[in-house]
Amino acid sequence: MSIRPPDMNxxxxxxxxxxxxxxxxxxxxxxxxxxxRFAGDRAAMAGLFIVxxxxxxxxxxxxxxxxxxxxxxGAGQWLGPSTEHWFGTTILGQDIFQRAIFSxxxxxxxxxxxxxxxxxxxxxxxxxxxxxxxxxxxxxILWIKGVLDSIPFYLFVAAVAFALKGNPWAMHIAxxxxxxxxxxxxxRGEVIKLKNLEFVEAAxxxxxxxxxxxxxxxxxxxxxxxxxxATIVFVAxxxxxxxxxxxxxxxxxxxxxxxxxxxxxxxxxxxxxxxFIVASSFLFVLVMGFNLFSDGLxxxxxxxxxxx
Amino acid sequence: MSIVQNNDxxxxxxxxxxxxFSTEAGCVRAVDDVSFQVRPGQTLGIVGESGCGKSVTSLxxxxxxxxxxxxxxxxxVRLRLDGPDSVDLAGLPERxxxxxxxxxxxxxxxxPMTALNPVFTVGSQMVDILARHERLSRRQARDRxxxxxxxxxxxxxxxxxxxxxxxxxxxxxxxVMIAMALSCRPGLLIADEPTTALDVTTQAQVLxxxxxxxxxxxxxxxxxxxxxxxxxxxxDEALVMYCGRVVEQAPVDAxxxxxxxxxxQGLIEAIPRIRRRRLERLPVIPGMVPDLSALPPxxxxxxxCGHASDRCRAEQPxxxxxxxxxxACFHPADPT
Amino acid sequence: MELLQYTLRKLIGGVPLILGxxxxxxxxxxxxxxxxxxxxxxxxxxxxxxxxxxSQLGYDQPFWLRYGNYLSELARLEFGYSDSTGERVSSIxxxxxxxxxxxxxxxxxxxxxxxxxxxxxxxxxxxxxxDKAIMGFAVVGMSISFLVVIIAFxxxxxxxxxxxxxxxxxxxxxxxxxxxxxVPTLASVFVALGYNTRFFRAVLVExxxxxxxxxxxxxxxxxxxxxxxxxxxxxxxxxxxxxMFSIPLVVISGSLLIESYFGIPGxxxxxxxxxxxxxxxILKAVVGLTAVLFVFILIINDILYKLVDPRVxxx
Numbered sequence: 012m013s014i015r016p017p018d019m020n021x022x023x024x025x026x027x028x029x030x031x032x033x034x035x036x037x038x039x040x041x042x043x044x045x046x047x048r049f050a051g052d053r054a055a056m057a058g059l060f061i062v063x064x065x066x067x068x069x070x071x072x073x074x075x076x077x078x079x080x081x082x083x084x085g086a087g088q089w090l091g092p093s094t095e096h097w098f099g100t101t102i103l104g105q106d107i108f109q110r111a112i113f114s115x116x117x118x119x120x121x122x123x124x125x126x127x128x129x130x131x132x133x134x135x136x137x138x139x140x141x142x143x144x145x146x147x148x149x150x151x152i153l154w155i156k157g158v159l160d161s162i163p164f165y166l167f168v169a170a171v172a173f174a175l176k177g178n179p180w181a182m183h184i185a186x187x188x189x190x191x192x193x194x195x196x197x198x199r200g201e202v203i204k205l206k207n208l209e210f211v212e213a214a215x216x217x218x219x220x221x222x223x224x225x226x227x228x229x230x231x232x233x234x235x236x237x238x239x240x241a242t243i244v245f246v247a248x249x250x251x252x253x254x255x256x257x258x259x260x261x262x263x264x265x266x267x268x269x270x271x272x273x274x275x276x277x278x279x280x281x282x283x284x285x286x287f288i289v290a291s292s293f294l295f296v297l298v299m300g301f302n303l304f305s306d307g308l309x310x311x312x313x314x315x316x317x318x319x
Numbered sequence: 320m321s322i323v324q325n326n327d328x329x330x331x332x333x334x335x336x337x338x339x340f341s342t343e344a345g346c347v348r349a350v351d352d353v354s355f356q357v358r359p360g361q362t363l364g365i366v367g368e369s370g371c372g373k374s375v376t377s378l379x380x381x382x383x384x385x386x387x388x389x390x391x392x393x394x395x396v397r398l399r400l401d402g403p404d405s406v407d408l409a410g411l412p413e414r415x416x417x418x419x420x421x422x423x424x425x426x427x428x429x430x431p432m433t434a435l436n437p438v439f440t441v442g443s444q445m446v447d448i449l450a451r452h453e454r455l456s457r458r459q460a461r462d463r464x465x466x467x468x469x470x471x472x473x474x475x476x477x478x479x480x481x482x483x484x485x486x487x488x489x490x491x492x493x494x495v496m497i498a499m500a501l502s503c504r505p506g507l508l509i510a511d512e513p514t515t516a517l518d519v520t521t522q523a524q525v526l527x528x529x530x531x532x533x534x535x536x537x538x539x540x541x542x543x544x545x546x547x548x549x550x551x552x553x554x555d556e557a558l559v560m561y562c563g564r565v566v567e568q569a570p571v572d573a574x575x576x577x578x579x580x581x582x583x584q585g586l587i588e589a590i591p592r593i594r595r596r597r598l599e600r601l602p603v604i605p606g607m608v609p610d611l612s613a614l615p616p617x618x619x620x621x622x623x624c625g626h627a628s629d630r631c632r633a634e635q636p637x638x639x640x641x642x643x644x645x646x647a648c649f650h651p652a653d654p655t
Numbered sequence: 656m657e658l659l660q661y662t663l664r665k666l667i668g669g670v671p672l673i674l675g676x677x678x679x680x681x682x683x684x685x686x687x688x689x690x691x692x693x694x695x696x697x698x699x700x701x702x703x704x705x706x707x708x709x710s711q712l713g714y715d716q717p718f719w720l721r722y723g724n725y726l727s728e729l730a731r732l733e734f735g736y737s738d739s740t741g742e743r744v745s746s747i748x749x750x751x752x753x754x755x756x757x758x759x760x761x762x763x764x765x766x767x768x769x770x771x772x773x774x775x776x777x778x779x780x781x782x783x784x785x786d787k788a789i790m791g792f793a794v795v796g797m798s799i800s801f802l803v804v805i806i807a808f809x810x811x812x813x814x815x816x817x818x819x820x821x822x823x824x825x826x827x828x829x830x831x832x833x834x835x836x837x838v839p840t841l842a843s844v845f846v847a848l849g850y851n852t853r854f855f856r857a858v859l860v861e862x863x864x865x866x867x868x869x870x871x872x873x874x875x876x877x878x879x880x881x882x883x884x885x886x887x888x889x890x891x892x893x894x895x896x897x898x899m900f901s902i903p904l905v906v907i908s909g910s911l912l913i914e915s916y917f918g919i920p921g922x923x924x925x926x927x928x929x930x931x932x933x934x935x936x937i938l939k940a941v942v943g944l945t946a947v948l949f950v951f952i953l954i955i956n957d958i959l960y961k962l963v964d965p966r967v968x969x970x
Contacts, residue, residue: 158675161949163907166942169930170680174687253800254912258927272802276916279810280821291803299798306794383872387782421874428873433866438888438964447884448874483965499874 041235045311055307061300065115072116079109092285099285107286110266111293117267118249118297121183125248126241128187133194134237138225140195141202149199156192164189164251165258172260179263182255186248194240201233235312242305246298253294268294328399329356330506330539331380331424336394336409338372338379341387347611348392349375351563354638359506362533362540364554364571366547366586368608372563373543377509380541381426382408382416398424398507422452425500429512431492435484441468441495442480445502452503467498472528490521494528501532508533511543526553547590551575559583562609562619569644579644579651582620618649626650662954669950674726676946681725684930684938686718725939734940739928744936747925748944754824755910755921757832762840763905766847767898773848774855775882778863789852796849801842805916808842822918839913854897855890862890891963899956903948907941 049055071077092099099107140152159167171185178184205211206229214224249268255261256269257276271290279287338350350372357363365373378384380396396408400423408416420426428434436444442464449460461480468476471494484492493513500508510529514522530553533540542554550557550571557574559567559582567580578584585604606623609615617634621627631649638647700708709715713724728734734744777789813821819838826832862868868885876884887894910923918924922941929937960967 154671154675157672158679161672161676161903161946162679162942163904163911163945165908165911166926166930166945167683169927170683173930173933174683250800253802257802258911258915259931269802272800272806276806279806280814282814284810287803287806291800291807294800294803295798298800299795302794302798381873383869417875417877419875420872426873428866428870430866434870436867436871436885436889437966438891439884447876447880451875485966496870 041312045235045308049307049311052307052310054303055311058300058303058305058307061296062304065297065300066119068112069116069119072113077112107271107289110271111268111289114266114268114271114290115293115297117262117265118252118294121252121262121267122245122248124183125186125190126245128183129191129244130194130237130241132187132191133240134198134230134233136191137195137198138202138230138233141199142206142221142225142229144199144203144206152195156195159189159192165254168251168255169258169260177263182252182261186251190244190247194237194244197236197240198233201236202229205229205232239305239309239312242301242308246301246305249294250298328358330359330399331541332356332397332405333376333380334395334397336376336379336396337392338375338384338389339392340375340389342612344612349389349563349611350379352394353560353563353565354394355558355565355568357507357539357541359539360533360537361556362530362542362554364550364557365541365543365560366545366550366557367560368545370608370611371560373560374511375563376560377426377511377541377543380408380509381420381424382411382413383426418452421448421500421505422503423505424507424509425503425505426509426511427493427496427500427513429515431489431496431516434496435492437484440481440483441487445480445495445499448499449502463502464498467502468495470532471495471498471501472524473498489517490525493517493521493525497525497529497532501536501538504536505538507539507541509541509543512545513542514549515544515546529553547586559586562614563611564619564647565638565645566620566648567644567646568638573642573644577652579641579646580620580648581624581626581650581652584652618647658958661957665954665957666950669953672950673946676949677726677729677943678722680938680942681722684942685725685935686721729939729943735936737929737937738934739932744940747937748922748940751920751922751925754919755906755914755923757826758824758836758839758913758919758921759843759905759910761836762843762847763902763909765840766844766851769844770848770851771855771887771894773852774859775887777852777856778859778886779878779882781860781863786856790856793849793852793856796845797853798849799846801846801912802916804845805839805842805913808838808845809916812838812841824917824919824921835919839917839919843909843913851897855894858890858893859886862886865889888963892960892967895959895963896956899952899959902952903945907945
């Protein structure tokens with residue numbers, strides 16, 4: 012049952028009154044309409060704001076504007092909040108606020124590297140296996156995906172970490188190796204749909220090389236999936252980092268919210284909660300912001316999903 | 320009102336019903352000020368193009384408007400129960416409405432392929448309805464279900480009853496729907512495009528079955544269709560809807576002999592006639608159905624009407640009685 | 656007969672997957688895994704001692720030969736003895752797997768059942784305030800780290816309130832079981848609920864829009880009957896898929912985290928210790944069994960499909 016039967020396209024009412032100026036702007040692109048919907052979604056805009064604030068904090072740390080004294084140990088142990096140490100100090104007398112700020116940079120480093128790399132991998136392998144669906148290439152890629160999905164995540168990360176023996180990128184590599192599979196699966200499905208569309212058939216008829224067709228014509232049409240997946244992977248990466256840091260498999264140097272929470276496990280038993288509360292609050296707010304942003308993005312790009 | 324000529328008081332009377340839908344483009348009125356009555360045993364056809372509000376009207380009667388997008392904005396839907404009392408279905412609490420659905424008023428839908436629950440057998444779905452409304456045991460309900468399946472012309476009902484919907488053909492599934500809808504002997508059956516999704520031979524059989532069962536069981540039927548041929552074959556009276564409003568209501572023979580509203584005229588002229596020897600281009604109604612969110616101020620058909628005057632474009636015509644018919648038009652055709 | 660043929664066909668189809676998983680795990684955990692030569696030797700070993708031990712451990716053999724040996728041991732279920740404790744691997748697994756199952760099962764079942772109930776409520780009231788409240792709760796739940804939940808619950812129930820133990824697993828009867836299992840269960844339910852509710856709601860909302868749901872309403876079915884027979888029963892395939900495939904991940908990853916934090920001697924803790932110490936016999940057993948478990952889940956999954964949907968055929 013529909014209010015607007017399919018034969019009533021937006022142009023129909025304009026045709027009834029040819030003299031009147033067109034009341035509706037012509038059909039805008041997917042991205043234009045998505046942007047409009049996104050801007051009208053309060054939760055999504057709040058999420059975007061939160062992410063932007065954290066990003067500014069991270070950029071400031073990169074540029075050395077703040078968070079420079081995160082490892083300094085001069086102050087007293089477990090000091091309470093004060094004007095000098097906003098959130099107090101750790102067991103070693105380090106400023107908790109400085110550490111939390113510096114950790115924002117770590118979170119963005121991990122999130123961006125993992126999200127970018129696994130999205131590129133996922134796009135590439137997904138497009139390849141979708142374009143060559145039901146062939147040997149597709150079979151091999153599906154097999155690799157199946158294998159990686161069958162190995163429990165933390166077991167795999169631990170194995171990679173030990174196999175790479177202290178390589179600072181071990182955690183990133185393990186995350187990328189596991190996270191690209193979902194993106195690839197989604198892209199594969201979309202590419203199978205796109206493959207039979209006219210513009211791809213035209214490109215094929217012109218005799219373009221399959222790789223050119225994939226990179227120039229197919230992958231750009233999966234950007235909406237890639238963008239949403241990248242935000243989901245970003246969240247997964249910074250959440251996994253916390254757990255991996257606790258297991259001793261996290262980042263090699265610097266400080267992260269995960270390391271702060273790992274440190275705090277002994278402190279909370281002694282009744283010192285500041286380190287734990289500050290690190291988990293920073294983590295929670297950023298992840299929450301990203302989740303809202305990601306949800307808004309999905310709703311904006313797929314209106315059918317929003318109306319459910 | 321002239322349509323109620325005999326002494327039977329109406330079984331269902333829809334009074335000034337309006338239904339609003341909230342959409343992305345804002346609030347639209349899908350059904351606007353619709354009134355009609357159905358007497359016991361009568362067959363009323365509602366005809367119109369897709370989007371004219373005929374299905375929404377039927378969903379509003381059943382209390383099945385999609386929630387929360389659609390709601391009854393005004394009007395009443397009175398159903399006469401035993402005795403002279405009637406209830407207003409529009410204001411009935413869901414709990415009481417639920418007891419009426421499937422028992423006093425039933426509905427069959429367009430899509431026999433998807434309207435049955437795919438993971439339960441035909442029998443289990445029928446037994447659920449009978450056990451719910453008739454307080455029968457599962458055993459008794461099953462016997463009754465087999466009986467109903469036989470009545471709607473399903474061969475080997477004892478075997479069919481244990482099959483799943485995907486094991487039946489489209490025509491069989493629609494027969495099962497009819498059996499389900501009639502199993503509790505409702506006073507009113509609403510059939511929303513019951514044959515549209517079927518192939519032509521099956522269409523005729525299923526329609527015949529509905530007409531036959533109606534005679535046997537004496538219920539009233541509201542038949543909703545876009546196909547005037549179906550109306551001509553099965554209905555006593557017809558209601559023509561356009562853009563959410565009733566534009567004409569008339570006994571079927573009068574409607575086909577002398578349509579008054581220009582829209583009805585256009586619809587009837589557009590029916591292909593085999594008797595014509597020469598192949599002519601079928602006359603079509605020019606233009607498109609206007610968007611419900613951007614309706615013209617006057618008569619909704621004015622932009623497509625060859626007889627439209629300035630008054631038509633400025634003012635909405637009301638539904639007025641002309642003999643046995645009602646027409647909403649400032650310049651109706653002569654009843655010749 | 657049909658079922659047997661089907662199972663055999665699927666088992667054969669699962670061979671590449673098992674080969675892949677074992678190859679990856681062999682490469683990472685054994686071939687590039689920790690070298691035990693120096694841990695097993697006395698101080699200041701001679702060249703000859705080193706060489707002898709390395710050949711004993713098989714370190715001097717080529718990659719494919721070592722992988723072949725690894726596979727054949729796995730196929731014969733010959734896991735041997737733990738390098739670090741000398742205990743039989745099979746008896747370690749027999750001791751620790753039941754602990755992990757007892758620890759995780761309540762949280763796993765509750766996390767899914769509660770999420771389905773919440774998903775049904777949200778789907779029924781979709782876009783109403785109940786739906787929005789449940790979905791808001793789900794997003795908050797998704798945004799909190801598992802570790803943060805574990806620590807917070809431990810502090811709250813163990814330290815501040817003092818109702819439950821903070822560490823250990825001293826279970827010998829039902830009351831002691833409940834005593835130790837409550838906080839880990841609460842934590843895992845809390846974490847699972849956010850993701851699960853969102854997933855189930857999306858699936859159930861899809862089913863809510865089906866024509867047969869409208870038919871059921873038109874015949875006077877109650878809300879409960881519709882939710883059960885039309886919505887849930889028709890959504891079983893995606894639900895079963897998700898629940899089944901999360902079993903191996905929860906058993907290994909979930910237990911790894913909970914067991915390390917609560918100091919519970921389950922299979923997750925044993926596996927983690929085996930990774931850090933390079934205890935190959937244990938790793939071999941755990942990884943091999945996980946891969947086999949995956950293949951079995953693939954098969955059981957398809958059989959369950961057939962049970963819940965008459966349209967599915969096992970051909």
